[in-house]
Amino acid sequence: MDEITSLMHGFSVALTPYNLGLMFVGVILGVLIGVLPGLGGANGVAILLPLTFTMNPTSAIIMLSCIYWGALFGGAITSILFNIPGEPWSVATTFDGYPMAQRGRAGEALTAAFTSSFIGALVAVLMITFLAPTVAKFALKFGPKEFFAVYLLTFCSFVGMTKAPPFKTICSMMLGFALAAVGLDTVTGQLRLTFGHMELLKGFDFLIAVIGLFGIGEILLTLEEGLAFKGTEGKINAKIVIETWKQLPKYWKTMIRSSAIGCWMGITPGGATPASFMGYGVAKNMSPNGKNFGNGELEGVIAPEVAAHAAGTAALLPMLTLGIPGSPTAAVLLGGLLVWGLQPGPLLFTEQKDFVWGLIASMYLGNIVGLIVVLTTVPLFAAILRVPFSIVAPVILVICAIGAYTVHSSMFDVWLMLVFGVMGYVFKKLDYPLAPMVLALVLGDRAEDAFRQAMLGSGGDVTTFFSNGLVGSITVLALAMLFWTPVRALVGKIRGVAS
């Protein structure tokens, strides 16, 4: 077991008091970044990068990757408490996390989210430790057609799971696709749907839309029922952590499924956001509690969090071995590596053993440190709900405005956020589901690019999506997922009639 020896060596590199201190600092900063919408992990790492120039590469990357873990953890906090996803991959966490908080189970939801994140990351790190070379080769198999098949699978595993009227679901999803199409078309370099407005050149940013739709929209909805948040009476104490942990083992199947989805999406690199949606969708389809998803089911928090964190961690693997970042944050980390003269690529694992194994060891340690830090904050964050509405509401609105502004340093985006806010309010009241729209917005243009790149390559031949074993099986799986829900409903009906 070469890996074990290398890993132990890595621990000896990473485990110095100084590095441990950096881990705590990094995780705390990361949580802060994750909590503030707009200040994404990528942003945070980029900004703090210069701070680390005086450190040696191993210490620096430990601190930076801990910021990354912290941001992954932190994204869940505002999703659960205020329905505002601090990061794109926490959108799926709002689906059940926020209803749980409204019922006074915020502490439980937060604990489950953090613990699931930890488990997801742990599985991914184990994979990186033992399977890195094999897995890196697997990632090379992914060309445009495979990417498209993966995106198709994400859509298919998620579609058909809302209870909203089907035509409203279609409208909502198409709106997401239309918004995603705005801006420059990658394949032809033409401007689409911009109508000569320069603000529209950059397209609609996903974060602006979710801050508006979910955050502002939710505050407006809450207002109708008076000036208070629901769920303020929930119990808050340290025991909640232990109590929630007792419930977790029974969801082991969901955890395994989500970990697998996350690892795979992180490597390919589909990224954490599709992974979280797919994790949630698959869990909903497969779980016996699937029907209750969306009403505050603990499993609905676990599934996306495990997947998102596994993907976020696994995304570091293609970055290290191939030099392609699996996420924007990984891209900035990549920039960091270059500054230290470490060029990520196939040779990094052989030429920079200290660095690579130090980093992998810090992934284990950083996650443990992260879990400890965030779990101690559970009562603190759950207590925020008890702050009077007339203080919290304006502060949230200010945070939303700042968040929307920081994404592109543009006031136009702040206005856009308000428009999305009103839209979120109206849509929710009229039963237009928001999730399909958000999913289409985040994956729409990527799916389209992949499809058209594949078409360019095959000369317009659609059968290319079945042209080899890998792409064929993903496509078939996607189609199977698409028909799973109606088939299961039909089977259920027939059984019902039979009995």
Place this chain on the structure above:
Amino acid sequence: MNVASVSTLQSKFASRPVSKLQAKFHSTLLTTIAASIACALAIAQHTSAGAAEAWKPTKSVEFVVPAGTGGGADQMARFIQSVVAKYKLMDQPMIVVNKGGGAGAEGFLDVKGASKDPHKIIITLSNLFTTPLATGVPFNWKELTPVQMMALDQFVLWVNAETPYKTAKDYTDAVKKAGPSKMKMGGTGSKQEDQIITVAIEKQSGAKFIYIPYKGGGEVAVQLVGNHVDSTVNNPIEAVEQWRAGQLRALCVFDDAAMPYKAKVTKELSWGDVPTCKSQGLDVDYKMLRGIFMAPGVTKEQVDYYIALLKKVRETPEWKDFMEKGAFDQKAMNGDEFTKWLTKEEARHQSLMAEAGFLAKK
């Protein structure tokens, strides 16, 4: 990169206990506040005393990258930022901001709109010319203030190392033999430098590719390793690691002379050993600008400040390593010479893109 000097720093820091580190955070905060107050006083003095002394930034400088994270321009910008931070070349921090929307139009329009703002600089690549030409976005380089050409980026014709092609001619012959639109050329973006070169190769050799646009250069190199495309025209820095690992083969460089770097990069070859495409019968010559610009309407003093700053950056050993690693053409110029070069280059892009049919429909 100077790892030795970094590690001495490390040993200095390694003994520092955690509490001190946190204390350092607070003290940075305090000094920053103090600095900003001092700064305010400085402005007040400055305005009263007139512009007697040379201009200096009075707040943090925004370094705009008109491209996404991880690409060549982004790498260079973040590299410059790190060098400036490491040698404390500027009293104020430099912040890299990516504004890559609309093939960089977002960034260019942002700087164009920040008239007379001396705290904003932008790094450009060929999209300085190609984006307005291809999309019709109302923008021209003359609306910015040229500061300094940092280097020119080379382009190399790459194929997968598993393929039998040893020379550019082998490859173009194979493409011709395969028939039109059979072999795939991967590149970054549409109607930008990579596609311009592809069209030029087609014109010269008579071969016909399928051009497949991707979002970033790193992605393109990996697609070539995975055999999803047959060739690429990546910049050296985008594909150097795959070359070193023996996954890719460099066929030729699109320049009139071979690259000057003699140090071995792979086991057998240096950048200098890559032949020019011209010597292989493929007369295509294309290099990409890596230059720094400022907003319109800034004073000469302010431009001079950045020219001096960037000169210091270019003199560091880190910069030299970076240039060598990426096999850049270290041509650097500013002032009138730079403006003339830009004018010529714009005309060249205009004609290249007109020939290729890439100009935006009016």
Place this chain on the structure above:
Amino acid sequence: MSQSENEPLEKSAVSTKVMDFVVAVMFFVLGAVVMWDSTRLGAKWGSDGPEAGYFPFYIGTILCAAAIVNAVRAFLGKDIKAPSFVSVSALKMVFSVLLPTIFYVLLIDGVGPIPGLGMYVPSVIFIAAFMVWLGKYKWLMTLTVSISVVVVFFLMFEIWFKVPLPKGPLEAALGLN
């Protein structure tokens, strides 16, 4: 939704039916706009796969079709959970926050020739206004909370994370930009 139980007692500001219909029409218009712009770009299946407008065109088409179905369903009064979209009193509550928020963003951004005040000063005003008006807090408490929250934001964004936010005349006077 739970609020629907007591709504019939209150005066309705707009019925769900009308709102549903209006939103469906807006979707239709949007779909049409998307289709129109896509035909300009070329919405056919070209020799090497779909053109730039191909997918948006079909997105627009499906949007229009689905919007028609929704409009008809709205007209027929299908999938309506509560007859009232929003009651007058609830709408008042919503506007009591929405209008100040719009005013807040206007303060940041400025209107026409009037320059904005930056992110920080309007934030203090906004939080303070909420606390006094909706929370009935005393001035001392209000100012302490609003100013300290914004100062924390300032430190976090401007100093620690080096993210410049819009600044106005006050920051300029203090030399903070």
